[in-house]
Amino acid sequence: MSGAVLLNIVIFVPLAGAILVGLMPKNRPELARLAALVVTVVTFVLSIALLVQFKTGEAGFQFVSHRRWIPQFGVGYTTGIDGISLWMVMLTTFLMPLGVLASWTITSRVKPYFAFLLALETGMLGVFSAIDMFLFYVFWEAVLIPMYFLIGMWGYERRIYAAMKFLLFTLVGSLLMLIAILALAFAARGPLTFDYRSLLSTPLSLSTQRLLFLGFFASFAVKVPLVPLHTWLPDAHTEAPTAGSVMLAGVLLKMGAYGLIRFAIPLFPDAAREFVPLMMALAIIGIVYGALVAIVQRDLKRLVAYSSVAHLGFIVLGIFVGTIQGMTGGILQMLNHGLSTGALFLLVGAIYDRRHTRQIAEFGGLARSIPILAGIFLFVLLSSIGLPGLNGFVGEFLILVGTFFRYRWWVVPAAFGIVLAAIYLLWAYQRVFQGEITREENRTLRDINLREVAMLAPVVALIVFIGVYPKPFLDRIEPSAARVVQTLRHTSVVSGSSSAARVP
């Protein structure tokens, strides 16, 4: 099967699964569960086939397919992936079966739950595979609705507030991006088109570039999120059901970083270059602020949520430093963060299932009652801190090295952020798992069960694999990353400038 067809199958199999689940009888929840698991596993297997066919060393889009959609408005159905989106697609398909396994404990309204979860997957895969910008926007927004329902219907106490906040924050950003997309498409010469590859060569005045960059940035900065637009994140992540948190932290945040790499920088390189100091400052603020706030959290899930703010700061730093190491590290770190933080949310969810609380003060000494879960928790936590030999180290090291080449002193606060990460995560571990058991109800907890082994083992394996042998990942990322770095540093599309010849 050709890769292009396969890619579209991967995108739409989950949606077909969602419809299938929606049509299932209401009184057989186990069927819906099983179907969701099968569909997500099948999607993952198909995406493996995609990975195998992917040609290493090429920077451009592969598996490109194009269909006319709305020719009257220059809109096409165009999909394809490059080394950056490849890993985002893989991350999505990989985390999804784990999210389904984590959702085994959902007992109310099972059918719509899995239907929304599967629909969400199609939206996320579409975001990473769309080359047509109209299509991209459609998928971008399509992700919001299922997630809104997942948080609002199956979340915890303050779920409605969190769902509303999540959707409205994101919506304001993405609508501003919509205006920028329209303005860009109208500014391009020739017949109206929304094809990303054609729009890349649009000459724009510097002032227009700035405005349009900010339009795109509004959308991506909310999603990443960059401080001070992050306030939706702790609420949404904390109130969402486990699988929702995994998808939010694992994939949805990456959509923001991906958007910066794919659209904001290559489309408006001159403006992006101008904004580099601001972006780096925001990234550093995110790293330090996220870590500091995480330290004082009393809710374990909220602590993990704030750690995402800090980690995403690292990723944005890597994206904007303008070195290949930084960009490659940033993209690898997107993958790493998805795995580590995703696993942390799975673990917090597993503990919540046992104790029905997330308050750190309620725990203590859990390592005595659930030693295996505690061990895995420590392992994932160390990967999140960036222990050498585990995945987080590779990404953070590359980002710091990349930053050092160009902005020596910016490394200091960034490295300080890693120390802070060690503080909040290890301190949390100490309070939750070590010491004597202080509460009677913590003494009799069940340790890990088979379903949780199936859900956590793949992540643990991958964390070690990337930590020890990151080459296959880096090899595929680097050509595409190098091209974006080249654009950020050297390309100019200012209208009238002679260097408008561009590296797409």
Next chain:
Amino acid sequence: MPLDLPSVQLGGIGPEITLTVTALVVLVADAIVGNRMWRWYLAAVASVGLVVAGALAIAAWNTSKLQLAGAIANDDFAVFVKVALAVFGILTVWVAREYVEHEAIEESEFYALVLLAVAGMMLMAAAADLIVMFLALETFSIALYVLVGSRRRSLEAQESAMKYFLLGAFSSAFFLLGIALAYGATGTTNLYSVSQGVASQGITGFLGSTPASDLGLLSLGAVLLIVGLGFKIAAVPFHMWTPDAYQGAPSPVTGFMAAATKIAAFAAILRLFDAILFPLRWDWRPLVIGIAIVTMIAGSVAAIVQEDVKRMLAYSSIAHAGFVLTGVIAANDQGVSGALFYLATYGLTVVGAFAVIAVLAGRDERRVRLTDYKGLFYDHPLLAGALTLFMLSLGGVPVTSGFIGKLLVFGAAVNAGYAWVSVIGVLASSVAMFFYLRVMVVMYMQEGDEARPASSVGSLAGGVIALCAAATVFFGLAWGPLFEVAQKATFFAGG
């Protein structure tokens, strides 16, 4: 002296005549046959009349001619609007079929009034003369005043009909004064025919015969015309009647008003301002921009605090008038076609939404508060699903037609150099999203309402809801053909 009699080709107003005759047939049939026949025959007769009127309108597609002494412009623009009106009329009749029964509304009168209103609106879309436009305006307005008050058991309905009538009469006076001023400036009420020959001044049509010294007077007239039409589209600050009228009117009528009145009044605005008064756009545009901005913001913000669903959608329809006005501001082909697309698809969505409300409202429309929708998803998953779709479309979420409409009008404004108006528009629409989401919160995320009577969805109303839901998705995915038709309909007679 031989009189110069204009040639009267009644074919030019064929659809309107058809509707008027059908209205009379419905009334007479009810008087003679009564209810001895098949229950649905009155609705069937009304539907047939609307279908024939729509077909007659389509027959004029691509002919673009001025008829009846230049008083009627059967251009593609008018055809587009007329067909949309016929569709809205049919859907309204179907939604009302079961509704009128349990609300004890006289069925034949109801259909006749809907038919007459559609006739007036169609005339409005084709009016090429300000007097005809006024005639059309009054025809459909009077029919609507009565329809709004047709729930005779309800004091609330009486009150809203009265308010609507008084304020409507007031706005008609403004409109009439606007016509008088325009006549004073140009010496004619006809939009096209008079002055094709004076093109040497660079301005053709209606404006051609205006001496430069009278352009100020014409502008003043234009302002008053905006006031009169702004009342009908429910633009701020002429929107005061809307919440009351929408709340008090029978739900099928509310849907009809939101869909049909809006497209008819906007047809007049688009023709007057984007075609005829296009050369004066530097005079009227700032005013319309101001109206659009306050309309978008006020409508969206005021809707947030509403607890009555119909009232909430009334404010939402005010906000939508503001969104469509951004297409008017653009004053380019894209703006006009975008506005047409927007109005046609918005109409289908809003008719569907009010059909759901009508079904759930129960006897005397007692259950129209937001709290009455608690846990609706668990009792009526399909109704809740349809309403969700309509809310998402009104909010402008992709894969629904509402998104495409907004995309087109905001895009037109961006292209015309008014990106900042579009930015205000999208910010207002994210505010608006809040209350559409509230409906979903209530339906999905709150516990069910034990007291909810099992509402039975009649087959006709259910069919309308399904049709509107299908249209909302269809025009959100495969919107190309309709967009193309709207683009073709952007050519005005003589323009």
